[in-house]
Amino acid sequence: MSAQGLKKGRLAGIVGNHEAEILANWVGEQTAVKGRRGASLNESELRAQCEAFLRAFRESLNGAASTDVESNEWRAVRGMLDELSRARAAKGFSSSEMAFFVMSLKRPLFGLLREIGGDAQSLADTTWEATEILDRMALFTTEVYQKAREEIIARQQEEMLELSTPVVTLWKGILALPMIGTLDSARTQTMMESLLQTILDTGSSIAIIDITGVPTVDTLTAQHLLKTVTAARLMGAECILSGIRPQIAQTIVHLGLDLGGMITKASLADAFAVALERTGRTIVRVRTGPGRESTATAIGMDPPA
Amino acid sequence: MERIPILRMGPFLLVTIQVDLHDRLVVTFQDDLTEQISRTGARGVLIDISALDMVDSFMGRMIANIAGMSRILDAETVVVGMRPAVAITLVELGLALPGVRTALDVEKGMELLRASRGLRLGKEEDGDLED
Amino acid sequence: MTSKTDTLEVHSSTDIVLIRQAVRKWTAELGFSLVDQTKMITAASELARNALEYGGGGEVRFEQLEKSGRRGLRLTFEDHGPGIPDIEQALTDGFTTGQGMGLGLSGSRRLVNEFEIASTVGEGTRVTITRWK
Missing domain, CATH: 3.30.750.24 (STAS domain)
Known part of the structure; x- marks a missing residue:
């Protein structure tokens, strides 16, 4: 998919003005699901991560000219996702749980966009932009997660090699x-x-x-x-x-x-x-x-x- | 010109190779050593290569040649102290140095020389030499 | 991707020693294991001597590589000697026209991950070897 240009910073403005609200809904979204799987993150830890991520997300949105998450403008967000994915991979989270971290931002964000309303055209545009960015970020997260898991496996294989040849x-x-x-x-x-x-x-x-x-x-x-x-x-x-x-x-x-x-x-x-x-x-x-x-x-x- | 020193130890010669060998040095060394064997009547040569971090086919050939020349001059050659990484590389290179005797260190190489010398003199119980 | 390069001359047997020392330094920097370092140094020594003895001297280019997270070292030996008429034969164990044991090319091929040779009679020979960490 080709990256799309961002329109008039509308999305950036909305996220900036409603950061606290989005954060609360987002964290709620995740804790609701997490209760079932009993994952090993406590709420304050999760809230801190979400808050930091949202801040980086807003800052990148302000500066970014396109939805291409691989571009330089999104470096801060990528760095954060990279770190989070690796940390969670090491803790034993699954790849879908990791992707859900990003995906679960959709509902609070889209809900907000609908509430604010505006004309049909700009609503559709902004929704599309948000979808594209979030999807790309989710893909990126999954890739990092995969890579981190592969590194863990490679290291374990190496350790096993050493263990399996006792002289x-x-x-x-x-x-x-x-x-x-x-x-x-x-x-x-x-x-x-x-x-x-x-x-x-x-x-x-x-x-x-x-x-x-x-x-x-x-x-x-x-x-x-x-x-x-x-x-x-x-x-x-x-x-x-x-x-x-x-x-x-x-x-x-x-x-x-x-x-x-x-x-x-x-x-x-x-x-x-x-x-x-x-x-x-x-x-x-x-x-x-x-x-x-x-x-x-x-x-x-x-x-x- | 720099040379590899050759030490006399009783009936044997000890050579410790420490410098990163360049080709001319290798050739000079071969001349020096055969000359020494012949002059001193040495019965064995110990080549200590524990300081060498690599042996390529040129040096491998030199070692094999020395062993061959020494044998003709009635002296046994033992190569001692080859490092594991060097040994693995030589094998992979296709250079197994057949006919060259080896020992883990100088002391064990000396034992080996004494033993084979003793057997040749028919002194099976006592390998020590009186020179 | 190439992240670092250098070129050394091969004109005397002292140069071979210098090349060995350079390969030691580069492979150590890349974090090669001791065995892998030794293999690459030995291969470089063989090929440098080939370039000197049969090619009348030449040069070797060092390249530090990075490909999908793996790091490696590529060495390219180039001479402007008489070239090799029959590469197949030159790559056979024990084949030699010079003083060695005939293991220079065939042996160094076994010490590396990638081996490439191109030679034109009357123009010279280029051998490229790569070893990955």
């Missing part, structure tokens, strides 16, 4: 990365970086990547795993891949992927045993009482004599 120390110099769930490119990348960083921070020369909890592996994921192993080797650490399911073993061969010099073990326990051996350690059973073997095992810190 744990099994023993001095031995790390494990238990992977669970589907591995996509972004996750494998984050995993790779956090594993390599932990190798550096802890000075660990062996890392076990356990994929027991990974249902399938595609070519891309397998390549990412291989890259991780190669990068770790460049840094001076060795990776052991454990917990490969039978189907995954079949897939790897069918895809013609070469796992090269990578050490693979059936279980995390097997991999751990290899890692201990490589670092010159072994697991021995200890006796707790005379003639009785305990079920517990201890890890010998020194190589066997």
Whole structure:
């Protein structure tokens, strides 16, 4: 829709002269509906927001030459809507609730226009102007709201990525990365970086990547795993891949992927045993009482004599 | 002209690369190092690159070449301290440096050299060298 | 949208070092992760060396970009050397006519998000790389 020129500042004048009345009706309009949904804004907070918005709205109307809310003249109003939408998006308001904030201004405004009256032509013109401005503002609000929600989702995804790749120390110099769930490119990348960083921070020369909890592996994921192993080797650490399911073993061969010099073990326990051996350690059973073997095992810190 | 210093540590040579390498420096370094290996009879070379924030294919080739030349001169090369971001980039670049041995730090690199040297001398229980 | 630009010369191996330092600064300003910074610096180093070795020197243009909320860095390497007769072949891993490992073009392509190459025999070569945050 093309923006329309504003006629003789009639709308600006009406809003300016009846600001208090419009505000009261507008707030009433919103609290009536809000009661049903139990949204989390108290009335004084809402009144303050409406008042501030109405002031900016009146000021922009005074200066504006057109209904084009995207233009520079409406910057103050846009800024306010932007801030409000973001704040409400963060509080969990829905997009229709946010649009309603602007839409609900229609009834008090149109009511007032009808009351004031005047000739049919100018009434129709002013009503149309008001409709156009409010609709555009509602659209703008929804867009900002959408964007704010997307930002929140993106941030949460990022946080989840970090949470879902824990690198744990099994023993001095031995790390494990238990992977669970589907591995996509972004996750494998984050995993790779956090594993390599932990190798550096802890000075660990062996890392076990356990994929027991990974249902399938595609070519891309397998390549990412291989890259991780190669990068770790460049840094001076060795990776052991454990917990490969039978189907995954079949897939790897069918895809013609070469796992090269990578050490693979059936279980995390097997991999751990290899890692201990490589670092010159072994697991021995200890006796707790005379003639009785305990079920517990201890890890010998020194190589066997 | 500036040069990369080469330190002698017992039977090994230690090189710490700290400057942002430009190409001519790399070539000079290759000459210096092979000359030193031959003169001192060093049995191992440790190249510490923990200060480098990037390694491109030119430097990668230099490292691979040094490893190759040293091997011919009967010295083992261990590259130590490569940073994670550098390692990831090298792999993505397609430069996995096969045949180059690596270690996390100088100390671990030294252990690695001692161990392989010990095995070669048939001293499997004690990797320490008397020089 | 381009918000900032700069141009550096590539005429010696010292220039390559300067370009690497400039890319580090620009990518750090854009808030690139350490890994992404390193990838872009390495790609720039490869291409600057290509321009120097095969193109007899040239220049690199830095552009800070902004597109639908994403920020990025675009580098354009331009030389007036002999050009590349067979780009397909030049982009193959291991192909080299010079001293390198033949990973300059193919490798740097893997380090960036967008890669464009245009070359005319007898006129020169232009390589454009872009990496987004």
